[in-house]
Amino acid sequence: MTKTVIPLHQVTIRFAGDSGDGMQLTGDRFTMDTASLGNDISTLPNFPAEIRAPQGTLPGVSSFQLHFADHHIQTPGDAPDVLVAMNPAALKANIKELQRGAMIIVDSDEFTTRNLSKVGYETNPLEDGSLDSFKLHPVALTSITVAALAELNVARKDAERSKNMFALGLLTWMYHRPTEATEKFLAAKFGKKPEVLAANMAAFKAGWNYGETTEDFAVSYEIAPAKMPPGTYRNMSGNVAMAYGLIAGSKRSNLKLFLGSYPITPASDILHELSKHKKFGVITFQAEDEIAAVGSALGASYGGALGVTTTSGPGLALKTEMIGLAVMLELPLIIIDVQRGGPSTGLPTKTEQADLLQAMFGRNGESPAVVIAPSTATDCFAIALDAVRIATTYRVPVFILSDGYIANGTEPWKIPNVDDLPDLRVEFAKTQENFMPYERDPITLARPWAIPGTKGMEHRIGGVEKADKTGEISYDPTNHDLMVRLRAAKVAGITVPDLEVDDPSNDAKVLVLGWGSTFGPIAAAIEALRENGQKVAQAHLRYINPFPKNLGEVLAKYDRVLVPEMNMGQLAMLLKSEFLKDITGYNKVRGLPFSTSELMEAIMVVLND
Amino acid sequence: MTDLVLTKKDFTSDQEVKWCPGCGDYSILSTVQGYLPELGVPRENVVFISGIGCSSRFPYYLETFGIHSVHGRAPTLATGLAISRPDLTVFVITGDGDSLSIGGNHLIHALRRNVNLKILLFNNRIYGLTKGQYSPTSEQGKITKSTPAGSLDTPFNPISLALGAEATFVARSIDSDRKHLTEMLRAASAHKGSALIEIYQNCPIFNDDAFQIVKDGETKSAAILQLVHGQPIKSATHGVIYKEGGLQVVPLDSVSESDLVIHNANTPDPTYAFALSRLSSSILEHVPVGVFRDVERAEYGGLVNDQVADAIKTQGAGDLSKLLAGTDTWVVK
Ligand SMILES: Cc1ncc(C[n+]2csc(CCOP(=O)(O)OP(=O)(O)O)c2C)c(N)n1
Ligand code: SF4
Ligand SMILES: [Mg+2]
Numbered sequence: 001m002t003k004t005v006i007p008l009h010q011v012t013i014r015f016a017g018d019s020g021d022g023m024q025l026t027g028d029r030f031t032m033d034t035a036s037l038g039n040d041i042s043t044l045p046n047f048p049a050e051i052r053a054p055q056g057t058l059p060g061v062s063s064f065q066l067h068f069a070d071h072h073i074q075t076p077g078d079a080p081d082v083l084v085a086m087n088p089a090a091l092k093a094n095i096k097e098l099q100r101g102a103m104i105i106v107d108s109d110e111f112t113t114r115n116l117s118k119v120g121y122e123t124n125p126l127e128d129g130s131l132d133s134f135k136l137h138p139v140a141l142t143s144i145t146v147a148a149l150a151e152l153n154v155a156r157k158d159a160e161r162s163k164n165m166f167a168l169g170l171l172t173w174m175y176h177r178p179t180e181a182t183e184k185f186l187a188a189k190f191g192k193k194p195e196v197l198a199a200n201m202a203a204f205k206a207g208w209n210y211g212e213t214t215e216d217f218a219v220s221y222e223i224a225p226a227k228m229p230p231g232t233y234r235n236m237s238g239n240v241a242m243a244y245g246l247i248a249g250s251k252r253s254n255l256k257l258f259l260g261s262y263p264i265t266p267a268s269d270i271l272h273e274l275s276k277h278k279k280f281g282v283i284t285f286q287a288e289d290e291i292a293a294v295g296s297a298l299g300a301s302y303g304g305a306l307g308v309t310t311t312s313g314p315g316l317a318l319k320t321e322m323i324g325l326a327v328m329l330e331l332p333l334i335i336i337d338v339q340r341g342g343p344s345t346g347l348p349t350k351t352e353q354a355d356l357l358q359a360m361f362g363r364n365g366e367s368p369a370v371v372i373a374p375s376t377a378t379d380c381f382a383i384a385l386d387a388v389r390i391a392t393t394y395r396v397p398v399f400i401l402s403d404g405y406i407a408n409g410t411e412p413w414k415i416p417n418v419d420d421l422p423d424l425r426v427e428f429a430k431t432q433e434n435f436m437p438y439e440r441d442p443i444t445l446a447r448p449w450a451i452p453g454t455k456g457m458e459h460r461i462g463g464v465e466k467a468d469k470t471g472e473i474s475y476d477p478t479n480h481d482l483m484v485r486l487r488a489a490k491v492a493g494i495t496v497p498d499l500e501v502d503d504p505s506n507d508a509k510v511l512v513l514g515w516g517s518t519f520g521p522i523a524a525a526i527e528a529l530r531e532n533g534q535k536v537a538q539a540h541l542r543y544i545n546p547f548p549k550n551l552g553e554v555l556a557k558y559d560r561v562l563v564p565e566m567n568m569g570q571l572a573m574l575l576k577s578e579f580l581k582d583i584t585g586y587n588k589v590r591g592l593p594f595s596t597s598e599l600m601e602a603i604m605v606v607l608n609d
Numbered sequence: 610m611t612d613l614v615l616t617k618k619d620f621t622s623d624q625e626v627k628w629c630p631g632c633g634d635y636s637i638l639s640t641v642q643g644y645l646p647e648l649g650v651p652r653e654n655v656v657f658i659s660g661i662g663c664s665s666r667f668p669y670y671l672e673t674f675g676i677h678s679v680h681g682r683a684p685t686l687a688t689g690l691a692i693s694r695p696d697l698t699v700f701v702i703t704g705d706g707d708s709l710s711i712g713g714n715h716l717i718h719a720l721r722r723n724v725n726l727k728i729l730l731f732n733n734r735i736y737g738l739t740k741g742q743y744s745p746t747s748e749q750g751k752i753t754k755s756t757p758a759g760s761l762d763t764p765f766n767p768i769s770l771a772l773g774a775e776a777t778f779v780a781r782s783i784d785s786d787r788k789h790l791t792e793m794l795r796a797a798s799a800h801k802g803s804a805l806i807e808i809y810q811n812c813p814i815f816n817d818d819a820f821q822i823v824k825d826g827e828t829k830s831a832a833i834l835q836l837v838h839g840q841p842i843k844s845a846t847h848g849v850i851y852k853e854g855g856l857q858v859v860p861l862d863s864v865s866e867s868d869l870v871i872h873n874a875n876t877p878d879p880t881y882a883f884a885l886s887r888l889s890s891s892i893l894e895h896v897p898v899g900v901f902r903d904v905e906r907a908e909y910g911g912l913v914n915d916q917v918a919d920a921i922k923t924q925g926a927g928d929l930s931k932l933l934a935g936t937d938t939w940v941v942k
Contacts (some may be wrong), residue, residue, distance in 0.1 A: 149865070228941045234935045244932065247927070278917045279920040280926040281916075281927070285688070295715075299687060299688065299689030303690045304694070321682075322682060452655075456672050458652050460671075462668075462677025507751075
């Protein structure tokens with residue numbers, strides 16, 4: 001049988017199944033094989049807060065979405081073109097997001113009366129016509145996998161567990177992905193368990209052959225490589241990029257990296273990643289709580305290390321008082337908050353941007369700290385490096401506000417050349433007469449970093465207000481006022497790049513200004529609107545405290561400024577109070593990144609206003 | 610380190626000491642300043658880290674490095690510093706409220722990890738700095754500003770708590786006993802890992818004479834059970850014997866000298882030191898003073914740094930280019 005091959009520009013696929021079905025692994029493998037073909041990619045894993053919710057239920061559904069294209073893309077895609085649903089729960093949880101005409105591949109073996117009733121299907125959607133507007137492919141995934149493995153003498157349970165590889169094989173065939181890398185990956189992963197390896201390998205091949213031979217799948221698709229700047233690429237998530245940025249920062253500053261951390265979703269992977277890299281001299285310390293985590297990092301900084309702590313919102317709340325001490329001690333400290341839905345435990349595995357004001361103001365007293373935010377997964381690398389620059393040059397606490405979306409999402413990363421990374425070497429204070437621990441550098445206003453072990457430099461510091469220059473305890477009213485202003489001036493004076501505005505028409509009236517992980521969705525929406533002939537400008541803030549020096553000017557140039565945020569208007573509040581500018585917010589807190597289409601709509605509302 | 614001829618004066622900072630007249634903190638400060646030259650560590654390699662409280666002002670008065678940090682959190686900073694700078698000698702200064710109330714979590718974890726910290730717990734059984742509320746070591750029924758009808762909580766026995774937290778070195782001393790406290794500092798410094806010294810400290814303002822029984826010439830010799838390694842455990846009038854699977858204090862004239870327990874601070878089983886710690890009640894009828902426990906266990910910072918060194922030895926020092934390049938890559942021309 002000859003099969004048709006249709007070329008496509010882009011596809012969005014969502015793999016969905018039970019938490020135990022291996023959907024994340026399946027998605028990861030498909031991503032790697034797709035990346036190696038040179039497509040641009042963007043991924044979005046979405047998993048439940050419960051580790052293993054009851055099998056086959058809606059709360060237990062885990063999914064992985066991948067958007068890939070023959071051109072540059074900004075987001076993991078809105079509605080999936082293809083849904084792979086491993087059971088009725090996965091179908092039910094995702095069907096609302098599909099558009100008419102989308103392809104649905106389901107494991108029909110799982111659509112038993114019992115499983116259907118678990119999720120409240122009264123009739124079988126595969127048979128009752130409710131999916132008529134979709135391209136439905138019921139495949140007896142489980143039984144074909146088990147049959148394919150019959151000769152291998154594997155337990156039925158192990159055979160069933162390999163069905164995700166069958167699905168991967170089928171999709172690999174459908175989109176003409178190479179098979180070698182997955183085969184190599186499986187060999188490495190299951191090398192020590194030959195039966196499991198054989199089962200996975202056979203299932204993967206069976207899936208591929210199923211596509212090739214059955215009539216159910218008459219069409220396969222090709223997506224040409226995207227035009228990307230030349231270089232060597234790898235797929236990269238925000239959390240790993242952050243960890244790499246910290247290691248790079250440690251290398252380039254020649255400071256020992258010390259991470260004090262307490263596990264919390266979605267930040268733990270930075271701790272996990274860094275703990276693997278001891279050969280870089282990295283010390284990771286899993287503390288008894290978040291206070292100890294940040295305290296240990298600050299203690300390490302005091303000793304001349306690069307002190308870092310990683311957490312999410314609830315943990316940041318606990319670190320508050322110690323960060324205040326860091327403001328007083330004027331020592332380098334990097335605090336990474338991978339934001340998730342709040343308040344309290346909130347939505348632990350979902351994304352949100354609602355810790356901005358906590359980072360800005362969540363301390364007692366006048367307590368300024370630096371706040372910066374990566375705009376994409378791979379930007380986490382650059383932002384971590386810049387946090388090292390700012391923290392060590394100015395001796396201040398620096399917050400990096402990442403979030404669950406870019407922390408777990410991936411995109412291609414052009415691997416940088418190490419020699420092109422900034423030189424971040426620092427100088428500790430050297431032995432000197434009449435040393436004054438709070439005498440400031442006239443340009444940066446930083447105080448000396450005088451570490452223990454430096455002869456003749458013994459001195460005491462602490463959280464009690466200090467006299468200017470000498471650093472001795474001082475309750476003098478004028479001195480306190482002066483020190484508050486000095487600490488503020490130091491942060492306000494930090495050098496950050498000017499805000500760049502992307503306005504090809506050069507006469508847009510509306511500016512869309514974002515911060516953090518909304519960059520991709522905003523850029524995608526604006527690109528689409530410009531293709532429709534709309535004039536709209538885009539700018540994205542990576543530096544929130546201090547703001548870029550030209551921000552006021554930029555805002556003044558536009559009649560309307562729209563600020564989409566995954567919170568109730570926190571950046572908008574800062575902008576309004578700083579610049580007395582009317583800001584239009586677009587605010588959603590659904591635990592999901594913005595979709596391109598909703599942003600297009602929101603921008604159109606302002607354009608037509 | 611014989612070329613170091615430092616004196617007590619070298620360890621005395623130029624800051625005016627601001628505790629209340631008669632505060633036990635003065636004598637502790639003087640003893641520590643007097644002991645530090647003997648420690649043989651250059652001043653720049655000594656760091657004192659404290660929390661918040663009257664006692665936590667201590668670092669300001671020492672000519673060493675020091676941090677006056679956050680209430681209860683001194684062990685956290687000290688842990689980060691001690692792990693990343695194993696060349697330093699790090700002391701933690703803390704009060705009974707600082708270490709056993711707000712900072713209880715950090716104290717127990719520093720002890721179980723056996724971080725190389727010398728922790729001096731100034732126990733005045735009261736919140737001094739906040740002007741006299743009861744503390745976690747105040748005896749039940751304590752009348753204070755916050756407990757006019759008497760406190761209801763059962764107090765902590767800091768020694769028992771430390772032992773329960775897997776401490777490898779635990780001792781008790783008294784602010785006014787310079788000689789004894791110096792001995793305890795010496796023993797703590799010789800110990801590798803965490804060492805906790807509980808120091809009974811008088812607060813003449815809010816809890817005067819809380820420890821009078823163990824200080825007063827007339828009562829102290831009977832109350833203090835001296836813990837001396839290799840010696841029978843006894844006071845002037847009482848001794849400690851094994852009884853019914855535990856330890857008991859009995860009048861000396863009711864037993865023969867050979868029945869007394871010979872103190873062995875190196876006893877591996879912590880139940881021995883724990884039983885000793887239970888001999889003191891909050892009315893201080895009998896108070897063991899000295900080193901309860903001194904056993905060897907790998908020091909935490911050493912273990913951490915060994916893992917790093919081992920990774921470098923077996924895998925070679927990290928190569929940043931290689932790390933960034935990874936293994937799963939593709940090339941765009
Ligand atoms: C977070 C916080 N809570 C409360 C206080 C107020 N406070 C300061 S010291 C202290 C208790 C001190 O008691 P203790 O640790 O026994 O030290 P002492 O003054 O008796 O030496 C309290 C409650 C504080 N400084 N910080
Ligand atoms: S209040 Fe008590 S503990 Fe505090 S300085 Fe005065 S006497 Fe010492
Ligand atoms: Mg006290």
